[in-house]
Amino acid sequence: MLEPRFVRENPDAVRAMLSRRGTKVDLDRFLALDTELREIQRRRDDTRAEQKQLAKQVPSLEGDERSAAMAKSKELGQSIKPMGKRIQELEAEFKTLHLAIPNMLDDEVPPGLAESDNVELRTWGDKPSFDFDIRDHLDLCEGLDLLDMKRAARVAGSRTYFLRGDLVLLELAVLRYALDLIASRGYLPLAPPFIVNRSAMEGTGYLPFGADQAYECARDDGFLIGTSEVPITSLHGGELLSEDDLPRRYAGYSACFRREAGAAGKDTRGLYRVHQFMKVEQVVFCHNDERESRQLHEEILANAEDVLQGLRLPYRVIALCGGDIGRSSAFTYDIETWMPGRDNYGETHSASRYYEYQARRLGIRYRPKGGGKPLICHTLNNTVVASPRILVAILENNQRADGSVQVPEVLVPFMGKEVLARAK
RNA sequence: GGAGGGGUGGCAGAGUGGUCGAAUGCACCGGCUUGCUAAGCCGGCGUACUCUUCACGGGGUACCCCGGGUUCGAAUCCCGGCCCCUCCGCCA
Known part of the structure; x- marks a missing residue:
């Protein structure tokens, strides 16, 4: 498969390859998924970082502070779940498209489809x-x-x-x-x-x-x-x-x-x-x-x-x-x-x-x-x-x-x- | 098919709820040292994604076979799967 970053940065080259091969892949969808995935993953990661931070503090806290931290951490954990689900869905579709993208062709590959x-x-x-x-x-x-x-x-x-x-x-x-x-x-x-x-x-x-x-x-x-x-x-x-x-x-x-x-x-x-x-x-x-x-x-x-x-x-x-x-x-x-x-x-x-x-x-x-x-x-x-x-x-x-x-x-x-x- | 054991970084191998991305050894990389010969010493050393920086670099997340779950927190506990090893049975 091609490196996702390469596809992201060279969509025109990938499109040219697809047409030289006479094949179709929904590249726009692939790129949109790529963007969306990275965006949601980042939000998930940030939330997760916050939650980990809290969880880490728990042992050193006592009483109300402690239970507050635990509650907040739990809440964050809950909010992460749906993001994870969404990411899984997107990733499945992304992977399917990713596997579908053929290899780049060398310049000297003869033109033609037949x-x-x-x-x-x-x-x-x-x-x-x-x-x-x-x-x-x-x-x-x-x-x-x-x-x-x-x-x-x-x-x-x-x-x-x-x-x-x-x-x-x-x-x-x-x-x-x-x-x-x-x-x-x-x-x-x-x-x-x-x-x-x-x-x-x-x-x-x-x-x-x-x-x-x-x-x-x-x-x-x-x-x-x-x-x-x-x-x-x-x-x-x-x-x-x-x-x-x-x-x-x-x-x-x-x-x-x-x-x-x-x-x-x-x-x-x-x-x-x-x-x-x-x-x-x-x-x-x-x-x-x-x-x-x-x-x-x-x-x-x-x-x-x-x-x-x-x-x-x-x-x-x-x-x-x-x-x-x-x-x-x-x-x-x-x-x-x-x-x-x-x-x-x-x-x-x-x-x-x-x-x-x-x-x-x-x-x-x-x-x-x-x-x-x-x-x-x-x-x-x-x-x-x-x-x-x-x-x-x-x-x-x-x-x-x-x-x-x-x-x-x-x-x-x-x-x-x-x-x-x-x-x- | 039956019974048991196990899957941790390039390799070997610790770790059984928190400061563990993970001890230690080997390998590897950089440096020092050196006439005493497969030497010694010091330091470094996982991967992927992502954010940030002109750059050097820095931050975040994930990954201890895979997938779920419990928990404030999982390499560590629970469930399912895959694979490997040992013994027994069967068989080419």
Whole structure:
């Protein structure tokens, strides 16, 4: 969230941001609440100060003076109560609005509100050319009997799947390949809880918006994570970190769950958009320093690019426009990987920098080396690899005329074979 | 699921109705000292909000897991919740 003082002092900048994002928040109401709250809090504080003063005198007084002080103090106490009630009401409304204000955008965020306004920054790799009629991943898997979505639908509904045989091994291979790569760069692997509480969801900005996307375990007020960013960014919530070990780099390894509400009818074919997937995610905590944030953002982007380059998958890097960027993010790069079956690029990675936005919500701070006030950390994250979506690209880019699929060279050591075998 | 114990400042750990925002130790910061070596000495050192000052600074309120309550006055008493630990049971 943004610092209330910042919003108070820069309402025009906040309004400009809202319009760049094409979103609305009742900022006037927010500012009015802010003013009213501070005003009533001050009155409450003053009254309370007076009351405390009296209460403090009580033990040293006697007789009438004593009972007078007690009575007066009680009276003041009574008058404070309604103020407290009012403050609570106002605060609740204030908090709701506060959480609703998205992060400020960096200057270089491309203008525009539609997906088509995103800007392609660069491409890498040559799209494969096939001298035969290509199959998409679903057809390939069908031919090799590596996937069962029909029965999955019966067992678990739409957008679910059973991977079979070598496809299971391929998933494990690509995850392990990615995890090894990121770990070798100083990222600490973490296997986090897949169910988190409300405050972790709020802190990372997945609530209240995005509530539609999360599976809720209502009985226990828990939520299935849509990404390990949620538990891992929350890892240091409420902590005062030592500056010595900033930046901290983590590699989350988890299953992810998404309801895909509102995506009905979209990407219904195959493994592209599913309710459950596996992901290795990079999460970074760093100093309260924009330059460092930007530098690390390039780092996590490069890590992901290296994963794809290792796999020899063509991709492009795009900058998300104001209307397409997440509410918590100040700037987001997406990486889209070439998927011949779609005859298009498909999003496989998303790298965001948040500056203070998440860490402020979560209360993640560090004390600067020479002493002084604690500062709020910055956070960033990016995908390393997500499966099965990455399998779509791997399968389709490495298919052969006979419907078989070559295992990418870097995965062979993890697979123990060079070609996917039929499952039966 | 049953029984018990506990949640206090960066950490450890006192405090069970008033002068406690909170002892002490460690860590940290500033200074002094120093040939006697992970040293000693002196001083400082919570956070948030808010008011005030040109500034240095000063004032106020809140916070001892969270939320209610009792009281002139709550870290301390009462109620509810969350979390942690130990033992027993059950189970992967």
